[in-house]
Structures are given as structure tokens and as C-alpha cells.
Amino acid sequence: MRDPFKIDHPTCISFSGGRTSAYMLWRVLQANGGLPPTTVVCFANTGKEVEPTLRFVRECAERWKVPIHWLEYRTTEVGFAEVDFATANRQGEPFEALIRHRQYLPNPVARACTTSLKIRPMHKFLRGLGWTEWDQFIGIRADEQRRVAKIRARGHSTESASEIMCMPLAEAGITVHDVIDFWQSQPFDLRLLSVNGRTLEGNCDLCFLKPQRQRLALIKARPEAAEWWIRMESLNLASKPSGARFRADGPTYAELARFAADQGDLFDPAEESISCYCGD
Numbered sequence: 001m002r003d004p005f006k007i008d009h010p011t012c013i014s015f016s017g018g019r020t021s022a023y024m025l026w027r028v029l030q031a032n033g034g035l036p037p038t039t040v041v042c043f044a045n046t047g048k049e050v051e052p053t054l055r056f057v058r059e060c061a062e063r064w065k066v067p068i069h070w071l072e073y074r075t076t077e078v079g080f081a082e083v084d085f086a087t088a089n090r091q092g093e094p095f096e097a098l099i100r101h102r103q104y105l106p107n108p109v110a111r112a113c114t115t116s117l118k119i120r121p122m123h124k125f126l127r128g129l130g131w132t133e134w135d136q137f138i139g140i141r142a143d144e145q146r147r148v149a150k151i152r153a154r155g156h157s158t159e160s161a162s163e164i165m166c167m168p169l170a171e172a173g174i175t176v177h178d179v180i181d182f183w184q185s186q187p188f189d190l191r192l193l194s195v196n197g198r199t200l201e202g203n204c205d206l207c208f209l210k211p212q213r214q215r216l217a218l219i220k221a222r223p224e225a226a227e228w229w230i231r232m233e234s235l236n237l238a239s240k241p242s243g244a245r246f247r248a249d250g251p252t253y254a255e256l257a258r259f260a261a262d263q264g265d266l267f268d269p270a271e272e273s274i275s276c277y278c279g280d
């Protein structure tokens with residue numbers, strides 16, 4: 001049987017900065033005796049990743065001796081900038097630049113942030129290397145069946161038919177338990193709380209796709225995290241001059257911050273997060 005981690009033509013490994021995609025990278029390194037020459041690893045920083053995520057990306061690169069390209073969205077013609085741990089933005093600058101440039105807030109119906117902040121900068125970076133077609137390894141596990149089925153049905157990226165989506169973890173039957181077991185045996189780890197294998201502060205800290213209860217708990221733990229999201233919702237944007245919202249079907253971030261300060265808890269405990277490409 002073919003090893004899904006074995007690479008023999010141009011491949012981009014999309015590293016989200018989470019445990020799952022880091023595990024995928026480790027498996028690629030094991031299967032190929034290091035990083036194949038036709039492979040690049042990319043991490044797209046939105047500016048809203050928490051510091052432990054940035055440290056984890058750097059630590060994976062250093063410990064596993066693998067170059068990881070840190071990319072950020074820009075409004076320039078090139079469309080991205082390559083940064084590193086020291087120069088990466090940490091105050092949401094790339095994300096804010098996108099909102100101001102597009103003059104609207106992403107939301108569950110129009111989730112342009114993943115595409116604009118992550119997928120397109122990676123595509124532009126790869127095309128800048130002269131690549132015209134490549135495989136994109138994404139960290140989707142076998143237990144994420146809905147996402148697996150959706151991506152398999154499409155086959156290629158939403159953005160470009162030149163990019164073939166590959167899910168080696170799903171192909172190899174890797175579940176969240178395998179990922180947890182792996183990290184328990186490693187000398188380092190992502191220093192973020194994980195509940196049932198889900199990293200609550202992974203990806204953008206208060207991503208609007210996270211359940212309200214989760215965002216509320218995160219704001220209670222770190223009230224200052226809400227400030228950027230509240231400021232974005234207070235912008236006067238062409239799409240909604242009176243003040244836009246990330247979620248029309250729930251409280252604003254200012255309301256969430258007030259509930260958190262009042263120790264309020266008004267939310268549906270059964271609400272699930274909406275999955276997106278950003279991944280774990």
C-alpha cells in the first residue's frame with residue numbers, strides 16, 4: 001500500500017501551528033528521511049495567533065531542523081510578505097489590513113479570511129517559486145469525517161485547480177487519539193489547553209467560528225483578547241457604515257466582553273464550532 005506521507009513531486013505542507021498539522025509534518029519527515037527537495041512548509045500568520053502558537057512553530061522548525069516559511073497577507077501587488085518569529089505581527093495587523101482593504105468583516109457566510117489570509121498568500125508564495133501545480137498537504141484527520149468528505153468531493157483547492165488537496169492523516173486512518181499520544185511522548189508541545197483534542201486558543205484567538213461559550217471562556221481568562229475584535233466591529237466600513245459584526249446571529253464582541261465581566265453565561269452548551277480550512 002502506498003505511504004500517504006511519501007512525497008515525489010512538488011508539495012506544500014500547510015502548517016497551521018496546531019498539534020495535528022505538526023504531527024503531519026513529523027510523519028512526512030519520517031517517511032522521506034527529512035524534507036524532500038520538492039517540498040516546502042508554510043505557516044500563514046494572521047496576526048491573531050497567540051504567542052504559544054508562534055513559539056511552537058519556531059520550536060518545530062528548530063528541533064526537527066526543517067525550514068518553515070512564515071507568510072503574512074499584504075495589500076501590496078505581491079500580496080504577501082515573508083516574516084519570521086521575530087518580525088511576525090502580533091496585533092492582528094494582517095487581518096486588520098484585509099478588513100480595511102475589503103471594507104467588510106468576514107462572517108460565517110462569507111469567510112474570506114481563511115482564503116485571503118492563508119490560502120492566497122501560500123499560493124502566491126509558491127507561484128513565486130515557479131510552481132504551477134502542486135499537492136497541498138493539509139492536517140485533516142480520519143475522525144473529521146465531514147471535512148474529509150467535503151474536501152475529497154472537491155479534490156482541489158477552492159482557489160485554484162492547480163492545487164490538489166491531500167489529507168495523508170485521513171488516508172492513514174490517524175485520529176485525534178493518535179495525535180494526543182504522539183505529543184504525550186514528545187519532549188516539547190504546544191503550550192495551549194486542549195479539550196478532547198481540540199485546542200481552544202488555536203488559530204485566531206477569538207475566531208468568530210468558535211462557539212460562543214468557548215469565546216466567552218477565553219475572554220474571561222484573558223479579557224484583553226477581546227479588544228481587537230471589539231475595535232474591528234466598531235469600524236465604519238463601506239459594507240456597513242453603522243458598525244459591522246462578525247456574527248449577525250449572536251452577541252457582539254463588546255457584549256461578550258460585558259457578559260464575561262459579569263460572569264454571565266447565556267449560551268447553548270451544545271453549540272459546535274464551524275469547521276474551516278484553518279484547521280488544527
Ligand code: SF4
Nearest residue numbers: 113114203204207278
Ligand atoms: S481562524 Fe477564524 S478568524 Fe482566523 S482566519 Fe481562520 S476562519 Fe478567519
